[in-house]
Every structure is written in C-alpha cells, then in structure tokens.
Amino acid sequence: MKILIIEDEGDLRETIKESLLKEKYIVETAADFTSAFEKISIYDYDCILLDIMLPNGNGLDLLEELKKNGKSENVIIISAKNSLDDKVKGLALGADDYLTKPFHLAELNARINAVLRRKNFKGKDCIEVENVVLDIQERTLTIDNRNIHLNKKEFDILNYFLSNKNRLITKTALAEYVWGDHIDQADNFDFIYYQIKNLRKKLEESNAQIIIEMIYGIGYKLTEK
Template identity: 50%
Template sequence: MKLLIIEDERELSNSIVTYLSSENYLCEQAFTYNEAKEKIDLYDYDCVLLDLMLPGGNGLDILHRIRTKNNPVGVIIISAKDSLDDKVKGLEIGADDYLAKPFHLPELRMRIYAIIRRKNFSVSNILQSNGISINLLSKAVSINDEPILLTRTEYDLLLFLISNKNKVISKGAIAEHLSGDMADMLDNHDFVYTHIKNLKAKLAEAGCKDCIKNVYGTGYKWTEQ
C-alpha cells in the first residue's frame, strides 16, 4: 500500500516514514505545497497524510484539489491546528479523518489501516477471493486454510490485483504502485513481469491457478472465479 506524507516538519515526516515503512507501507514525502500538488497530480496513492500549514500554500487547498478531481484516495489531516472550525472545514471538503498533533504512531497506523480497508475492501479484517484468505491486520495469506509465504512486494501486488478484480491493470500502474515515483526513473518495467511470475507460481503451487490473467499488450487482470 502506497502513502503520501505531506508534512513540512522533516523530523516528524521522517519518523512517520520510518515507522510506517516498518509496517510494510511504501511511503513518499512532500514538504511544500508545490511538491504536494505535483505528486497528487502525477501519482495515485492509497492514503494521504496532510498537514494544513505548508510552505507556499494551505493544505486545505490540496484537499480541495484532490476532491475536485474526483480522486477517492483516503485523506487524514494531521495538524497542530486543533480547533473545531478546522476539523469541520476539513471534513466538509472531503477528509476522511482528522488527527491532532502530537499523536502516537500506532494510532496513526490503525487510522490509516481503517481507511484503506473501508475504501478498498470491506469492514472485515479478512479479505477472500478464489479460495485465498488474507488477514489485513496480520498480513497472513492462506489458500484453503494452508498458509503461503509471500514477500512484501508479492503481498502488495496480490492486494493491488484483488482490490481491482476483473479490471485490466497496466504494467505502468503496477510499477508505480510497487515503486512509487521511482518508477519514472526506471528504463523499463520488466521487474513487474518477474513479480507477477513469482506470485503466480506460488499461488498455483498452493492450488490457486489461472487467477492472474495476462492481457496481451496491456497488462494483467485478477479474475474472480
């Protein structure tokens, strides 16, 4: 799952990145209004952490920009401005949650998890598809009650495919989801094929075959059977 942390306090931003990266989130950072605007316009994220007071602009304008583009990404405002008016305005524009500074990182993690689960999956902590069961809290994966071991990248790829089931996803979209803005610096997206191949092999060995379809010249699709 890919996050964007829009926060001008570098020490706090780096602390958030360190903690959430240890929880297997792919984190990108923006420290100014213009950096945030550029990333929001160019890339897709599963959740955005948004400070209101940014060099060069107001975080609420970033939020308004996100929602006017009909972008469904989850947004959590993280701000030292803890007034009722700020909370109401942020929620009215389209924020999903509001967390006042200072906050505990485990609480932030659970709020991120709750928003991503609600937007991408369901209210349950267990995601199921084609005999596969994924515990979204423990990140444990099993097929027909038999656990299978996936790498972090394979787990992220599996979740991404299932959350977009029956949709064709381009190699570029998968590359961006797995690598973030680093995908723009790569000469090609051959690594996507490698991860797809490895994931398909592990799923097939565990009894889940033909779930990932190769759509020639376009990308891949998770087929609900």
C-alpha cells in the first residue's frame, strides 16, 4: 500500500512516516503545495494524508484537484485548524475523513486502515480470488488454506495485481507503486522481472487458481485460470 504524507511540519511528517514504514506501507512525503501538486499529478496513492495549511498554497486546493481526477475518496485531512467550515468543505470535496492535530498515531493508523478497506477491499481485510486469500492486515498469503511465504516485495506486487485483476499493468506503473517515485532513478526494470518470476513460481507450485501473464513488451496481467 502506497501512502503520501503532505505535511509541512518536519518533525511530525517524519514521525508519521516512520510509524507507517513500521506498518509495512510504502511512504512518500511532500512538504509544500508545489511538490505535493506534482506528486498527485503524476502518481497514484492508496491513501493521502493532507494538511490544509501549506507553504505556497492551501491543501483544500489540492483536494479540489484530486476530486477532478476522481482521487479524493482516499484522503484523510490532518490539520490543526479545528474549523467546522474547513471540515465541511473538505468532506464535501470528497475527503474520506478529518483528523485534528494533535492526534495519536494509533488513531491515525486505524483511520488509514478503514480508508483502505473501504477503497480497495469493500470493507474487508482480505482479498479472495478463487483459492487464493491475501490478508492485508496480517500480510499473509494462503492458497487452499496453506500458508505461502512471500517476501515484502512479493506481497506488495501480488496485492497490487489482485487489486487490479484482469487489468493490464505496465512495468512502469508496477515499479512506481511498489518501489515509490524514486524508481525514476533506476536504469532498468530487471529487478521487477526477478521478483515476479519468483512470485509466479510460488503461485504455480502451490496450485493457485490465478496466473500472472506476461504481456510482451508492455507489462503483466493477473487473471483466473
């Protein structure tokens, strides 16, 4: 799961980032309006933590941009402004939740989990396709009720494929999602090939009723057998 923190307070931004990294999320950050606008324009995120008061602009303007692109439903506003008007406007623009500073990290994590369940899994903690069950909270894979070990990247890749079943996934989109926006610095995508090769082997050996197909020269697609 990929999360963007848009927050200008450096200490708070890093505290939230470290907390979410411990929860095995992929985390990116933006400290001002300009960098945040660039990120939301280029990349997709499963959840966005959005501060209202930002250098060079207002977080609600970013929310309006997200709404135009149909991406506002996964936003949690985090702001010291306990203003009813801001809360109402943010929710009207499609934000999923509103959390007033200061807050406990445990509460923030609970709110994030709720957003992810509603957005990606229709309120459930697991993705089930045929005989495959991926538990998002526990980060486990079972096939025919047998536990299958996955490393972190294999889990993130399978999660992304299952969330986009029957859709063509380009190598670039997959790399950006699983490795973050620093993927731009990579020379090639060979590391993606090897991760997927290992994942496909594990699925095949476990008689999974899903398959990750390679679409030559473009990317991959997960389908049911």
